[in-house]
Amino acid sequence: MRAPSLPPPLIRPYLLSDWPRLCEIHDRARLDELRLSADVAAFRSLARTAHSEGLFLDRLDVAEIDGIVQGFVAYRRSSLNWLYVHPDGYRRGIGRSLLRHAIAFSGPLFRTQALDGNEPALRLYRSEGFVEIERRPGRLADNDEFPTVGVILERRR
Numbered sequence: 001m002r003a004p005s006l007p008p009p010l011i012r013p014y015l016l017s018d019w020p021r022l023c024e025i026h027d028r029a030r031l032d033e034l035r036l037s038a039d040v041a042a043f044r045s046l047a048r049t050a051h052s053e054g055l056f057l058d059r060l061d062v063a064e065i066d067g068i069v070q071g072f073v074a075y076r077r078s079s080l081n082w083l084y085v086h087p088d089g090y091r092r093g094i095g096r097s098l099l100r101h102a103i104a105f106s107g108p109l110f111r112t113q114a115l116d117g118n119e120p121a122l123r124l125y126r127s128e129g130f131v132e133i134e135r136r137p138g139r140l141a142d143n144d145e146f147p148t149v150g151v152i153l154e155r156r157r
Contacts, residue, residue, distance in 0.1 A: 006092045009063035009070060011101045018062055021069040023047055029084045037115035042146040055082060061101060063094050073098040077105065080112035083121075090120070099128055108157045116149035130155045 014022070026046035034040045050056065058074040058081050071085035071094045080102050085095045103110060114121040116135065126132075130153035140146045 006065050006070075006089065006094065009065050009094055009097050011061050011063050011097065014060040014062050014072065018069050018072075022062070022072055025069070025071060025086045026084050028087050032087060033115060033118050033121070036119065037117035038140055038146045038148045042140050058082070059105070061098070063098050065089075065094075070094045071098050073102050075102040075105065077107040078109060078111065080106075080110065083112075095124055096128070099124060103128065103155065106155070106157075109154060110156075111152065111154045113150045113152050116151050122151060122153075125153050125155075128155070 023046045027043075030046075031040055031043055034042055046055075055074055058076050060072065060074045060082075062069045063071040063073075063085075070089045072082065073080070074082035080099070083095060083098055083102075085098070089095075110130075112125060112130065114125065122132075132151055133154050134152040136150045136152060138148060138150055140148055
């Protein structure tokens with residue numbers, strides 16, 4: 001069942017003052033992602049992984065509703081690299097708004113990756129025109145003791 005819609009979020013550039021909220025969003029949502037895909041024992045906090053996984057190398061924007069950051073997206077013209085929504089905002093249009101924002105900035109070929117088993121993310125990407133092009137076995141970034149399968153998706157204009 002879909003949760004009630006929220007007003008459309010304001011999407012704006014990340015500010016340093018958003019950092020504590022980004023950590024909260026990532027850390028709660030990442031646990032949900034790992035429950036569906038790898039193993040929650042693989043969890044690493046955003047504070048630990050942001051720099052090693054390149055969060056700040058990309059364009060970084062946040063979705064805000066009523067002055068509270070509800071999600072964030074990091075992307076470049078060719079790839080969507082991070083997309084997280086606070087669990088209280090799941091299935092309320094926040095992730096879709098962030099994804100569409102990144103798509104609007106993208107070039108003719110836009111790629112992303114989700115973990116096999118993360119069906120909510122895969123459904124969202126597919127509903128916005130992404131198609132699966134590959135499944136790649138590997139290990140989680142910054143935690144190579146946990147095997148996983150990455151689902152590579154792309155969207156062409």
